[in-house]
Amino acid sequence: MSLTDLSRVRNTVENANGLPNAHYIDPAVFDEEKNALLFSQWAGLAVAADVPEPGDAVPMTFLGMPLLLIRDKEGSVRVFQNICRHRGMILVDTPRKIEGAIRCPYHSWCYSTKGALVSTPHVGGPGQNTHPAIQRSELGLNEVRSHIWRDVVWINLSGDAPAFEDAMAHIINRWREFDLPLYHGGHDSRFTLEIQTNWKLAVENYCESYHLPWVHPGLNSYSRLEDHYHIEAPGDYSGQGTMVYRQLTNENGDKFPDFEGVGAKWNEQAEYIAVYPNVLLGVHRDHAFAIILEPKGCERTVEHIHLYYSGPATDEGLKARNTQLWKTVFEEDIFVVEGMQKGRHVTQFDGGRFSPVMDSPTHCFHSWVAGKVEAYRALQSAAE
Known part of the structure; x- marks a missing residue:
């Protein structure tokens, strides 16, 4: 059952009502x-200037979802779900510089600034840092689809929006003189x-x-x-x-x-x-x-x-x-x-x-x- 009646909202401007209360x-x-x-569109999360230097990381919450904005060691801005793939622990709780790896404070699983799982201490028992059931290549951080335009970090949480360049082609073309x-x-x-x-x-x-x-x-x-x-x-x-x-x-x-x-x-x-x-x-x-x-x-x-x-x-x-x-x-x-x-x-x-x-x-x-x-x-x- 629909939550609201939107039948009059999409009328012509002369006859339309605004959105219901x-x-x-x-x-x-x-x-x-x-x-x-x-979630289904390219929405604005932040600006790239929030993470100006490689290694800069800022935890954010978007509509209740914990995310991590980070500039990787090569200088690319990325957005990850801010949780460890092991037990879902929050990885970064305050803005900081990632000097080495992103380390989970719970069991010390570590991730590169590109999201790769690089260390799983004692995962196979004391002193055993690997286990056949834990394939590191499959357990990197979940990356959120993102794109930077006009320094805005746009994200698509559903992952199925059209490519940014297609979805935003009209406005990109309108301001093409400002593509500087x-x-x-x-x-x-x-x-x-x-x-x-x-x-x-x-x-x-x-x-x-x-x-x-x-x-x-x-x-x-x-x-x-x-x-x-x-x-x-x-x-x-x-x-x-x-x-x-x-x-x-x-x-x-x-x-x-x-x-x-x-x-x-x-x-x-x-x-x-x-x-x-x-x-x-x-x-x-x-x-x-x-x-x-x-x-x-x-x-x-x-x-x-x-x-x-x-x-x-x-x-x-x-x-x-x-x-x-x-x-x-x-x-x-x-x-x-x-x-x-x-x-x-x-x-x-x-x-x-x-x-x-x-x-x-x-x-x-x-x-x-x-x-x-x-x-x-x-x-x-x-x-x-």
Whole structure:
């Protein structure tokens, strides 16, 4: 039996309702969406800058699943299930540098940074480190399918999504001019926001510019509502762009260096796109950002924000100002998404209606959610 009625969500924007309340407050629906929207797609886990040097390892939890983000000794970023293949013990519980092997603290089974099982002490009895039944070649760490694009570490936990280059071909092509090296701004170019809201409301708010005049008066003072345009790729992403991006300058009039050769189109144009399911990206001629939405439950989300530049040598004071400017903008959204979350506890709310002119990027996301959930339900029903 279906948990919610989504029949009106996929109507045209003129006639559609938004997602029912249960999609924001019901643990059973949250669990359904975990499988339908997040495990089955290429979802954002972290950024490669979280493990900058070979051997760096960071334990993470994605929707309850313990994972290990690691840069192996050859410099490749990998994601593993953060458990020993012996008894399922957590391998790494705090961020650290792996100097030798990844050693299980329980029985000391050891793994290379590429996940190979390399040592099984006393597995065949005292002093016997091998046993015919324990084939090390078959018991390496379980690696999670992953791909890095725009420094985001994307993962596909189900393992059966199309190849990343195929699944994301549309957005990769849209921003092909920005297929250039990205340099994380460093410690002062990252911050997190903990928000009492469902992760989807953060996506929905990011998609549209309709709220700018009232929620972001500072931003709207120069990048007005009429200076924005919608971005919609049904089934993949949606968002907004501006035609009046202004570069930040310091007291000497210096600016961030541009990304090389992006073209005149981007002189004053910038785009902000929600790549489904949970990654929010922004590009400008001189900097970019990535926001990973970490769902922590029905009504709690952590936003991990990272800013990037065209090169490693960038004015530190200017970077700090840029970080603070964006932090202010994103903090201005908190009361909105938390307010909508509280509103989902009004039992008579019908999901709301959309402005056919101003809300179509958000409706695009709702339609994607409904389509994926319905497809998942059909598969579950067929398997019964």
